[in-house]
Amino acid sequence: MASLADQLDIVIPTIRNLDFLEQWRPFFQPYHLIVIQDGDPTRAVRVPEGFDYELYNRNDIERLLGDKAWCISFKDSACRCFGFLVSKKRYIFTIDDDCFVAKNPKGEDINALQQHIQNLLTPSTPYFFNTLYDPYRDGADFVRGYPFSLREGVPTAISHGLWLNIPDYDAPTQMVKPLERNTRYVDAVMTVPKNVLYPMCGMNLAFDRSLIGPAMYFGLQGEGQPIGRYDDMWAGWCTKVVCDHLGLGVKTGLPYIFHSKASNPFTNLRKEYKGIFWQEEIIPFFQSLELSKECTTAADCYLEISEKVRAGLTLDPYFVKLADAMVVWVQCWQQFNGGPGPKPDGRS
Ligand SMILES: O=c1ccn([C@@H]2O[C@H](COP(=O)(O)OP(=O)(O)O[C@H]3O[C@@H](CO)[C@H](O)[C@H]3O)[C@@H](O)[C@H]2O)c(=O)[nH]1
Numbered sequence: 001m002a003s004l005a006d007q008l009d010i011v012i013p014t015i016r017n018l019d020f021l022e023q024w025r026p027f028f029q030p031y032h033l034i035v036i037q038d039g040d041p042t043r044a045v046r047v048p049e050g051f052d053y054e055l056y057n058r059n060d061i062e063r064l065l066g067d068k069a070w071c072i073s074f075k076d077s078a079c080r081c082f083g084f085l086v087s088k089k090r091y092i093f094t095i096d097d098d099c100f101v102a103k104n105p106k107g108e109d110i111n112a113l114q115q116h117i118q119n120l121l122t123p124s125t126p127y128f129f130n131t132l133y134d135p136y137r138d139g140a141d142f143v144r145g146y147p148f149s150l151r152e153g154v155p156t157a158i159s160h161g162l163w164l165n166i167p168d169y170d171a172p173t174q175m176v177k178p179l180e181r182n183t184r185y186v187d188a189v190m191t192v193p194k195n196v197l198y199p200m201c202g203m204n205l206a207f208d209r210s211l212i213g214p215a216m217y218f219g220l221q222g223e224g225q226p227i228g229r230y231d232d233m234w235a236g237w238c239t240k241v242v243c244d245h246l247g248l249g250v251k252t253g254l255p256y257i258f259h260s261k262a263s264n265p266f267t268n269l270r271k272e273y274k275g276i277f278w279q280e281e282i283i284p285f286f287q288s289l290e291l292s293k294e295c296t297t298a299a300d301c302y303l304e305i306s307e308k309v310r311a312g313l314t315l316d317p318y319f320v321k322l323a324d325a326m327v328v329w330v331q332c333w334q335q336f337n338g339g340p341g342p343k344p345d346g347r348s
């Protein structure tokens with residue numbers, strides 16, 4: 001069973017504490033943690049003994065990015081993408097600090113990290129749906145009628161895990177269903193088909209930086225921004241368009257984590273409300289995007305998307321600022337991960 005301990009970093013955004021790591025210790029201890037401490041940089045955040053980690057607060061982000069630091073959100077879980085930037089590993093697993101080890105129907109602890117690794121190291125099947133779900137899983141295969149020409153699959157860029165207990169609902173749904181808990185364990189991993197978008201949640205997510213890292217920007221959210229809790233959604237829309245263009249796969253399903261805290265639905269409504277009606281225009285925008293064949297890397301694709309956002313998402317001036325931030329993000333990515341940065345007008 002592949003470990004990837006030397007090829008994967010665990011990124012944790014936190015405005016709380018890291019006590020949850022005690023429960024994950026058997027699974028996480030071999031891995032390097034990148035903790036992004038949000039909010040007050042003078043607050044002491046304690047990482048439990050025995051973990052190998054880097055800890056960054058807002059002062060560190062400002063110091064390391066200088067005049068580009070504004071592209072990293074403050075007071076929003078979107079800050080996690082700074083960890084994606086500074087990691088030196090191929091793979092990232094990001095998890096929220098209120099997510100604990102879930103149990104499968106047999107009552108066994110789920111090693112979510114191991115399942116994400118399995119998802120990332122096996123191909124995806126975006127071009128033709130396999131009705132027995134993940135064909136690369138032990139005990140499954142391609143079903144009759146599945147084209148042999150497609151059975152090699154494509155490289156998997158993203159592994160999107162799910163959550164038992166508190167589901168990742170938007171504020172209106174939380175408000176009308178405050179007691180709803182997800183108790184349904186669906187034993188499946190599926191590829192999100194090509195040209196289909198999906199609501200990517202950052203709570204339990206893994207990805208291959210070498211394939212999709214430059215597009216995994218969580219946008220401008222939190223303090224000073226007109227919107228929140230759409231950080232992961234933005235990254236999910238952009239990365240899916242990039243994956244579809246580059247012939248990469250996105251999987252969703254296993255692994256589950258146990259999500260322990262329901263955030264305040266009223267606070268969430270305040271953060272989300274513009275996004276709730278904006279997304280009715282944003283999603284058709286992303287569904288209509290076609291990228292140039294000259295875009296052969298995630299960075300190229302992302303910069304072209306930023307140009308299209310600037311020109312085509314006219315529902316609010318916020319999107320011009322976001323388009324600028326997308327370019328700055330790629331400049332930061334190139335700065336930390338090698339390669340010539342894009343020119344100021346956004347062209348590589
Ligand atoms: O200002 C903040 C707020 C939170 N964090 C850290 O980010 C994650 C998620 O926070 P929380 O658990 O409070 O939020 P949820 O509503 O449960 O999370 C869902 O909304 C998404 C946010 O867009 C998130 O990815 C989903 O899981 C925790 O680790 C907080 O400590 C922060 O850093 N800054």
Ligand SMILES: [Mn+2]
Nearest residue numbers: 096098261263
């Ligand atoms: Mn939470």
